[in-house]
Amino acid sequence: MKELKGACIIGQSGGPTAVINASVLGAVQAALAAPQITNVYGAAHGIKGVLNQQLYDMSQEDPSELELLMFTPASALGTCRYKMKDPDVDPTDYEKLLETFRKFNVRYFFYNGGNDSMDTCNKISKFMLKNGYECRVMGIPKTIDNDLYGTDHCPGFASAAKYIATSCMEVKHDACCYDTGMVTIVEVMGRHAGWLTASAALANFAGAGPDLIYLPEVDFDMDSFLNDVERVYNATGKCFVVVSEGIHDKDGKFISEAKTNSNDGFGHAQLGGLANKLAEVVRGRVSAKVRAIEPSLLQRCATHLASTTDATEAYLAGKTAVNAAVNGDTDKMVAFERNCILGNYVCSTKLLPLESVANFERKVPREWINAAGNGVEKAFIDYALPLIQGETGMKVENALPRFARLKKVLARPTC
Amino acid sequence: MKELKGACIIGQSGGPTAVINASVLGAVQAALAAPQITNVYGAAHGIKGVLNQQLYDMSQEDPSELELLMFTPASALGTCRYKMKDPDVDPTDYEKLLETFRKFNVRYFFYNGGNDSMDTCNKISKFMLKNGYECRVMGIPKTIDNDLYGTDHCPGFASAAKYIATSCMEVKHDACCYDTGMVTIVEVMGRHAGWLTASAALANFAGAGPDLIYLPEVDFDMDSFLNDVERVYNATGKCFVVVSEGIHDKDGKFISEAKTNSNDGFGHAQLGGLANKLAEVVRGRVSAKVRAIEPSLLQRCATHLASTTDATEAYLAGKTAVNAAVNGDTDKMVAFERNCILGNYVCSTKLLPLESVANFERKVPREWINAAGNGVEKAFIDYALPLIQGETGMKVENALPRFARLKKVLARPTC
Numbered sequence: 001m002k003e004l005k006g007a008c009i010i011g012q013s014g015g016p017t018a019v020i021n022a023s024v025l026g027a028v029q030a031a032l033a034a035p036q037i038t039n040v041y042g043a044a045h046g047i048k049g050v051l052n053q054q055l056y057d058m059s060q061e062d063p064s065e066l067e068l069l070m071f072t073p074a075s076a077l078g079t080c081r082y083k084m085k086d087p088d089v090d091p092t093d094y095e096k097l098l099e100t101f102r103k104f105n106v107r108y109f110f111y112n113g114g115n116d117s118m119d120t121c122n123k124i125s126k127f128m129l130k131n132g133y134e135c136r137v138m139g140i141p142k143t144i145d146n147d148l149y150g151t152d153h154c155p156g157f158a159s160a161a162k163y164i165a166t167s168c169m170e171v172k173h174d175a176c177c178y179d180t181g182m183v184t185i186v187e188v189m190g191r192h193a194g195w196l197t198a199s200a201a202l203a204n205f206a207g208a209g210p211d212l213i214y215l216p217e218v219d220f221d222m223d224s225f226l227n228d229v230e231r232v233y234n235a236t237g238k239c240f241v242v243v244s245e246g247i248h249d250k251d252g253k254f255i256s257e258a259k260t261n262s263n264d265g266f267g268h269a270q271l272g273g274l275a276n277k278l279a280e281v282v283r284g285r286v287s288a289k290v291r292a293i294e295p296s297l298l299q300r301c302a303t304h305l306a307s308t309t310d311a312t313e314a315y316l317a318g319k320t321a322v323n324a325a326v327n328g329d330t331d332k333m334v335a336f337e338r339n340c341i342l343g344n345y346v347c348s349t350k351l352l353p354l355e356s357v358a359n360f361e362r363k364v365p366r367e368w369i370n371a372a373g374n375g376v377e378k379a380f381i382d383y384a385l386p387l388i389q390g391e392t393g394m395k396v397e398n399a400l401p402r403f404a405r406l407k408k409v410l411a412r413p414t415c
Numbered sequence: 416m417k418e419l420k421g422a423c424i425i426g427q428s429g430g431p432t433a434v435i436n437a438s439v440l441g442a443v444q445a446a447l448a449a450p451q452i453t454n455v456y457g458a459a460h461g462i463k464g465v466l467n468q469q470l471y472d473m474s475q476e477d478p479s480e481l482e483l484l485m486f487t488p489a490s491a492l493g494t495c496r497y498k499m500k501d502p503d504v505d506p507t508d509y510e511k512l513l514e515t516f517r518k519f520n521v522r523y524f525f526y527n528g529g530n531d532s533m534d535t536c537n538k539i540s541k542f543m544l545k546n547g548y549e550c551r552v553m554g555i556p557k558t559i560d561n562d563l564y565g566t567d568h569c570p571g572f573a574s575a576a577k578y579i580a581t582s583c584m585e586v587k588h589d590a591c592c593y594d595t596g597m598v599t600i601v602e603v604m605g606r607h608a609g610w611l612t613a614s615a616a617l618a619n620f621a622g623a624g625p626d627l628i629y630l631p632e633v634d635f636d637m638d639s640f641l642n643d644v645e646r647v648y649n650a651t652g653k654c655f656v657v658v659s660e661g662i663h664d665k666d667g668k669f670i671s672e673a674k675t676n677s678n679d680g681f682g683h684a685q686l687g688g689l690a691n692k693l694a695e696v697v698r699g700r701v702s703a704k705v706r707a708i709e710p711s712l713l714q715r716c717a718t719h720l721a722s723t724t725d726a727t728e729a730y731l732a733g734k735t736a737v738n739a740a741v742n743g744d745t746d747k748m749v750a751f752e753r754n755c756i757l758g759n760y761v762c763s764t765k766l767l768p769l770e771s772v773a774n775f776e777r778k779v780p781r782e783w784i785n786a787a788g789n790g791v792e793k794a795f796i797d798y799a800l801p802l803i804q805g806e807t808g809m810k811v812e813n814a815l816p817r818f819a820r821l822k823k824v825l826a827r828p829t830c
Contacts, residue, residue, distance in 0.1 A: 016592055045594035074588035081593070162814060166719050169816050170433075173489035174716040177431055178496070179460035184712075206815035293711045297599075301589040304581050304720060307814065389814045399577060399722065399804045400621035401584055 004134060005036050006107025007414070008322070009050060010058070011043030012075040012142075013082075013113035013120070017156025018163075018303040019314040020142045021069040021076045021404065023112050026318025027140065028058050028066060036326045037108060041411055045078035046113070047120060051096045053413070055104060060409040068404035070311055071394035073301035076406055084120060087127045094127040101128070101135060103413035108136050108325050112318070114143035114154075118333055119358035125331045138321040139333035139354055142314070144300045146195035149360035150352045151335035155314035158387035159306040161199030163299050164188055165388070168203035168210060168242060171293065176238050181288030183229060183239045187275035189299055190244045192216055193363045196299070197244035199384055201376035211239050216246035217364050218373035220255050225278070226285050228374050233286050245274050304401060308390025313347055320349045333357045345386035419549060420451050421522025422829070423737070424465060425473070426458030427490040427557075428528035428535070432571025433578075433718040434729040435557045436484040436491045436819065438527050441733025442555065443473050443481060451741045452523060456826055460493035461528070462535060466511045470519065472826040483819035485726055486809035488716035491821055499535060502542045509542040516543070516550060518828035523551050523740050527733070529558035529569075533748055534773035540746045553736040554748035554769055557729070559715045561610035564775035565767045566750035570729035573802035574721040576614030578714050579603055580803070583618035583625060583657060586708065591653050596703030598644060598654045602690035604714055605659045607631055609779045611714070612659035614799055616791035626654050631661035632779050633788035635670050640693075641700050643789050648701050660689050719816060723805025728762055735764045748772045753801075760801035 010027045012020060024042070031040040042056040043049035056077065058066075069076055084093045100106065111121045118139045125137035141148050146157035168186065175184040188197040194215025203209030211232045214220060232239040248254050256274035275292035282290045317334045324332065332351040339346040368380045395402040425442045427435060439457070446455040457471040458464035471492065473481075484491055499508045515521065526536045533554045540552035556563050561572035583601065590599040603612040609630025618624030626647045629635060647654040663669050671689035690707035697705045732749045739747065747766040754761040783795045810817040 016589055048594055072588070073585045074592040076592075078594060079592050080595075165815055167713055167717075169818065170488045170716040170718060171712050173487070173818065174431055174712045177490040177494050179463055179493060180495075202815060206813065206817070207820065208818065291711065293713065294709070295713065296706065296708045297586050297589045298582055298708065298710065298713070301585040302582075303585060385813060391811070391814070396806070398621065398800060399806070400580055400617060402621070403584065403588065403623065405622065 003036055004107050004136065005038060006105045007039035007041060008037050008108035008110065009041045009043050009055065009106050010077070010110045011046045011050065011112065012077050012079045013046040013111060013117040014079060015144070015300060016074040016079060017142050017144050017300055018073050018159035018306045019156055019311040020112060021072045022311045022314035023140050023142060023155060023318035024076060025066060025069040026315035027110050027322050030319040030322035032059060034322065034326045038105065039411070039414065041104065041106070042077040046080040046082065047084065048080045048082055049078065050100050051093060053100050053103065055411045056408045057411040061406055065404055065406065068395060068402065070315060071303050071306060071392060072403040073303040076404055083116065084123065087123055091127070094124070097124060098128065098131060098133055101133060103415055104411070105415050107134065110138050110140055110321050110325070112140040112142055114145065115148060115359055115361065118148070118354055122331070122354040122358045125354065136325040136330035138325050138329065139357070140317050140321045141333060141335065144196055145190050145193050147193035147361045147363065149357050149362045152338040153336055153387055155310060155317055157195060158310035159302070160196055160299050161202065161384055162307050162388040163302040163305045164196060164199045165202035165206070166305055167295060168200045169206060169208045172203065172208040172210070172240055175240055175291070181233065181237050183233060183241070183282050183286060183288050183290040185241045185243060185275045185278050185282070185290070185292050186210070187243055187245055187292070187294045190216065191246040192361055194244045195364055197242060198364055198376045198380050200242035201380060202384060202388070205381050205385070210242040212241045212374045213376055214243045214247050214374060215364055215369060216244045216248060217366060218369060219250040220247040221249070222281065226281065229282055230286060233288060243274065243278065247274070303394050304392060306392040306394065307388045308393055309387055311393065316349060324351055418451055419522050419551060420453060421520045422454035422456060423452050423523035423525065424456045424458050424470065424521050425492070425525045426461045426465065426527065427492050427494045428461040428526060428532040429494060429496060430559070430715060431489040431494060432557050432559050432715055433488050433574035433721045434571055434726040435527060436487045437726045437729035438555050438557060438570060438733035439491060440481060440484040441730035442525050442737050445734040445737035447474060449737060449741045453520070454826070454829065456519065457492040461495040461497070462499065463495045463497055464493070465515050466508060468515050468518065468828070470826045471823045475824040476821055480819055480821065483810060483817065485730060486718050486721060486807060487818040488718040491819055498531060499538065502538055506542070509539065512539060513543065513546060513548055516548060518830055519826070520830050522549065525553050525555055525736050525740070527555040527557055529560065530563060530774055530776065533563070533769055537746070537769040537773045540769065551740040551745035553740050553744065554772070555732050555736045556748060556750065559611055560605050560608050562608035562776045562778065564772050564777045567753040568751055568802055570725060570732050572610060573725035574717065575611055575714050576617065576799055577722050577803040578717040578720045579611060579614045580617035580621070581720055582710060583615045584621055584623045587618065587623040587625070587655055590655055590706070596648065596652050598648060598656070598697050598701060598703050598705040600656045600658060600690045600693050600697070600705070600707050602658055602660055602707070602709045605631065606661040607776055607778070609659045612657060613779055613791045613795050615657035616795060617799060617803065620796045620800070625657040627656045627789045628791055629658045629662050629789060630779055630784060631659045631663060632781060633784060634665040635662040636664070637696065641696065644697055645701060648703060658689065658693065662689070718809050719807060721807040721809065722803045723808055724802055726808065731764060739766055
């Protein structure tokens with residue numbers, strides 16, 4: 001395999017997670033150590049920074065400050081939601097990327113994102129190949145949705161799952177300590193896949209969780225839902241429901257009040273307000289106090305509850321991507337394989353062709369959801385529990401988080 | 416001082432906190448150890464359990480399980496919002512209490528609550544005295560609102576403050592990592608006092624907090640608010656606002672959409688929906704994505720982020736109440752005094768007459784709020800920072816909380 005010498009760009013895309021920066025740390029450290037990589041650049045706001053030649057020189061960062069990225073939430077390099085056009089329809093953006101690559105002698109591109117980002121990676125890789133520009137492109141997975149195809153799980157999911165499970169346990173205690181009737185509805189992120197919503201069942205495993213859980217993998221029926229709530233409420237005087245923002249009826253229509261005048265850069269409708277909507281419906285049926293809770297951003301940025309297993313694997317994903325690329329791999333995404341060694345969970349990495357991953361969605365298997373479609377089976381607990389292990393290693397100063405503070409020194413073209 | 420021998424009741428009232436059970440633990444352990452106390456009862460759902468003779472025999476609990484109360488959220492004995500009538504108007508409830516006291520030979524009553532509970536304590540104490548029933552009554556403070564009169568701070572506040580500060584730091588990172596305009600509005604609990612909302616400023620102290628903070632201590636003016644948001648947004652492309660649910664205009668009218676058909680047992684309107692309302696208003700002025708976040712119950716039950724200083728002081732408050740009562744004190748609330756020893760924060764307890772506490776509210780001093788009324792001064796940081804110290808001691812099993820599971824064995828009358 002021919003050695004390829006040149007600069008690398010590392011970028012982040014889409015919604016952040018509690019451990020996405022651990023992947024950047026892994027990639028940056030591996031790149032700084034690789035003799036084949038001449039310069040290590042961080043893209044300001046993902047692909048937009050590459051388009052606009054806004055690149056940070058990562059070698060200017062203090063190594064000990066960089067290490068804090070292991071437990072710093074959100075995308076430290078900045079993120080974006082920008083869908084590039086199909087290069088066969090409009091190659092403008094791709095030509096701009098090529099210009100940046102040439103100006104900075106970029107031979108390695110690492111993109112840390114979800115489904116859409118893997119699609120972006122794949123298109124960039126194909127375009128560079130077609131234009132005879134030698135370049136290795138690797139995807140580093142991340143998503144709290146856990147819906148990337150071909151990998152056992154995705155970095156970012158487990159920390160969000162731990163947050164949801166822990167918060168559900170705490171809310172269960174709070175919502176059940178009054179002597180009056182109470183229905184509590186918690187809305188969890190996840191547009192098409194219910195992995196994160198299902199993680200509320202970990203709270204049941206630990207002794208205090210929701211009575212009912214609804215995932216987008218099963219068509220939602222309002223009458224069945226109301227019957228479920230009424231049955232639990234009549235039996236216990238309480239009812240605790242966890243519901244995915246992405247639940248939809250049998251025709252695929254979101255139950256959530258889709259805000260039609262607002263969507264993200266990929267044309268997905270922005271969801272939200274579902275818990276409030278369901279609460280209104282329940283109030284018409286049950287004469288209890290009904291409370292809607294939407295943890296919103298809190299669930300994806302709670303590094304203070306990060307799983308160290310998750311952070312470690314996120315780091316590993318970043319490092320593996322760089323090491324594989326300098327060794328000749330391209331057009332691949334790092335994926336996780338689950339091994340069971342002497343009864344213990346062990347995670348290993350593998351590489352998947354980008355085009356086998358891009359734009360597919362992995363959903364919770366139907367057999368992991370109960371027959372009634374209002375709860376989760378033990379198979380899910382067995383799957384998720386090993387992933388959330390390990391207390392956060394977040395650095396604390398004065399009892400508050402000490403997150404990384406990067407200098408973000410802009411780089412100048414080298415060619 | 417004459418020794419008073421008999422049973423004690425410990426009850427919890429009002430909204431729970433992350434550490435309210437630490438006070439119950441302190442009180443129960445002290446009561447079980449006190450030779451003057453013959454039986455230790457926990458009231459099921461506060462004063463309602465006393466009225467209905469639903470008392471748990473706390474000696475039946477496993478001591479090691481009881482210890483888990485130190486870091487178990489919500490009210491482990493159950494709580495209520497029940498305002499007893501003035502005994503001069505309708506003594507029915509008080510006569511029922513007296514009946515329970517006689518049946519169980521109760522000579523000590525400890526009530527763990529906020530303003531309204533201290534009023535309840537005071538009335539019970541006066542009624543028993545008037546009816547010649549010898550009994551010692553003590554209040555044990557708790558409230559995330561931190562608004563009890565005469566005490567430096569209240570158990571429960573600091574853990575909620577730590578949750579708000581930590582979450583604000585995390586949300587700040589998340590909300591600022593996109594390259595697009597973003598206004599984020601977080602709504603914090605606190606009907607009349609802004610202590611908890613002000614704690615968002617701790618996030619600024621730690622390097623990543625809100626741009627604007629509005630407390631109920633200052634009349635809220637919508638035009639000034641919109642000007643503030645626009646100014647920050649135009650300068651930075653982002654704006655992060657934290658606002659108390661209890662903000663009101665100069666005529667005292669809540670800005671929140673008060674749900675008029677629903678109120679708690681004390682006749683307070685149930686607030687909520689403020690962040691969404693403000694978000695709507697901001698959308699009319701600034702062409703950015705505007706996100707409303709209401710942490711709701713999460714902020715008062717997050718034992719996973721409890722301050723150990725807070726939990727320890729809550730425990731101390733419970734224990735002090737019992738020890739003071741067996742030594743002859745009655746009609747008092749345990750309060751905290753702040754001492755500065757060699758530059759270090761040291762908390763000590765004192766006793767205050769219940770009637771000096773009941774129904775007063777302690778607010779954030781105006782001079783701790785900036786002149787414009789949209790931020791918090793350093794004096795507040797100096798006040799709050801020592802209170803949030805110490806990582807939670809919450810027990811963890813399988814990476815999830817292991818909260819106390821009480822048997823709750825109902826007691827039978829002894830007389």
